[in-house]
Amino acid sequence: MAKSGSPSKVATAGTKRSANTRQLLVNAAIETLKDHGFAGASARAISERAGLNQGLVFYHFGSVANLLLAALDAVSGDRMVRFSAAVESVSSPTELMDVAAQIFREDIDTGHVTVLVEMIAGASSTPGLSAEVATRIGPWITFTKGAIDKTFGDSPFASLLPADDVAYTIVALFLGLEMLTHLDGDREHALTIFGRAQQLVTMLGAVSAFAPPKETS
Amino acid sequence: MAKSGSPSKVATAGTKRSANTRQLLVNAAIETLKDHGFAGASARAISERAGLNQGLVFYHFGSVANLLLAALDAVSGDRMVRFSAAVESVSSPTELMDVAAQIFREDIDTGHVTVLVEMIAGASSTPGLSAEVATRIGPWITFTKGAIDKTFGDSPFASLLPADDVAYTIVALFLGLEMLTHLDGDREHALTIFGRAQQLVTMLGAVSAFAPPKETS
DNA sequence: GTCTATACTTGGATAGAC
DNA sequence: GTCTATCCAAGTATAGAC
Numbered sequence: 001m002a003k004s005g006s007p008s009k010v011a012t013a014g015t016k017r018s019a020n021t022r023q024l025l026v027n028a029a030i031e032t033l034k035d036h037g038f039a040g041a042s043a044r045a046i047s048e049r050a051g052l053n054q055g056l057v058f059y060h061f062g063s064v065a066n067l068l069l070a071a072l073d074a075v076s077g078d079r080m081v082r083f084s085a086a087v088e089s090v091s092s093p094t095e096l097m098d099v100a101a102q103i104f105r106e107d108i109d110t111g112h113v114t115v116l117v118e119m120i121a122g123a124s125s126t127p128g129l130s131a132e133v134a135t136r137i138g139p140w141i142t143f144t145k146g147a148i149d150k151t152f153g154d155s156p157f158a159s160l161l162p163a164d165d166v167a168y169t170i171v172a173l174f175l176g177l178e179m180l181t182h183l184d185g186d187r188e189h190a191l192t193i194f195g196r197a198q199q200l201v202t203m204l205g206a207v208s209a210f211a212p213p214k215e216t217s
Numbered sequence: 218m219a220k221s222g223s224p225s226k227v228a229t230a231g232t233k234r235s236a237n238t239r240q241l242l243v244n245a246a247i248e249t250l251k252d253h254g255f256a257g258a259s260a261r262a263i264s265e266r267a268g269l270n271q272g273l274v275f276y277h278f279g280s281v282a283n284l285l286l287a288a289l290d291a292v293s294g295d296r297m298v299r300f301s302a303a304v305e306s307v308s309s310p311t312e313l314m315d316v317a318a319q320i321f322r323e324d325i326d327t328g329h330v331t332v333l334v335e336m337i338a339g340a341s342s343t344p345g346l347s348a349e350v351a352t353r354i355g356p357w358i359t360f361t362k363g364a365i366d367k368t369f370g371d372s373p374f375a376s377l378l379p380a381d382d383v384a385y386t387i388v389a390l391f392l393g394l395e396m397l398t399h400l401d402g403d404r405e406h407a408l409t410i411f412g413r414a415q416q417l418v419t420m421l422g423a424v425s426a427f428a429p430p431k432e433t434s
Numbered sequence: 435g436t437c438t439a440t441a442c443t444t445g446g447a448t449a450g451a452c
Numbered sequence: 453g454t455c456t457a458t459c460c461a462a463g464t465a466t467a468g469a470c
Contacts, residue, residue, distance in 0.1 A: 038342075175393040177393075261463065
């Protein structure tokens, strides 16, 4: 109520407002990437979506590419927090498959992987962007490897397939499935695939129970 | 030598020249998509690469999007011819894995899958483009399903995993691996993954030889 | 059929008012 | 810190010369 009559002397209020604006731009960038892709994510399109002026993109981020990287960071951070917690409570391979399917479902619904895909695909159009994107995708392979190590570490699978190769494959699969799902609009197809994978892991787990865990020859 | 003095009455020469120009533009579009992505594939960038005038893009294709679709058609056609022949000579699952690895290697080297990836990712920026791209990606899932049916059709795997789900997954994996490979520049990582997959298929084939091919309970 | 020239639009980026 | 105004580069598309 007394807002207009009490100008604060410290910069706290201004900083807060600034942070809010940055957040609005980042959120709008995420939405624009999801709806119109990298090629459609212009400063004007994003700022219009945020209900803000176009010049603020350059004031706060210096360039469109930097804003898009900030959007990628935000999405990546959200996913990391959310999925670290999910994987935390998991111990068996079948549980991990459960969580993976759940993660994919959330990714499709929130459109978070779309942001990753668009940034990876769009990176080659802007000099220097590929390296920036690469350093932000790397952690996901590491994270996936950690989840595999945790749940498959003492299973017979571990000696068959190196966790880092599997992790690389899983991340690639997430990206690829997202692309196809986004393209054909059929999210069920990809979800049934996770169901199949889960069946397979369960079955192979049962089979491997009959096999010796490791040979020494 | 007598070129300027002998105008031909039929349009054959002109048509031939036109076809040649179209081909130059399509090739340049492919190269531009590979190097600078969908967002960098402008009429100017493509025509400059082709050593032709920018207006020819619109004369021959009507729009940049149409030229890019023609480029996608060309790549898709080349791949289909090449890989149909490769799969033709295959009968066993292990041979198919061999061919798959070979196909991926060629895809990486030629950059053909990059074109698919860029078109899929870029499609959402232009109204109506997604549907066009989708109809051009669909055949690849069908083709992959055919290759799986042919080689795994009478193996125990067939009853475990529906071929169309596997095909969808394989195509997604190709797209995803291409993205990661293109991003980090490390083509060996993806290639070792195909090696792992081949080991796995060989091993599971050996294991399944001890199991009954089908249960009736 | 191809090239030059040009109209028009969109987008990146900055300057200055508020 | 935000908004208005503006500049300039790049992109789509068309018209007309060759």
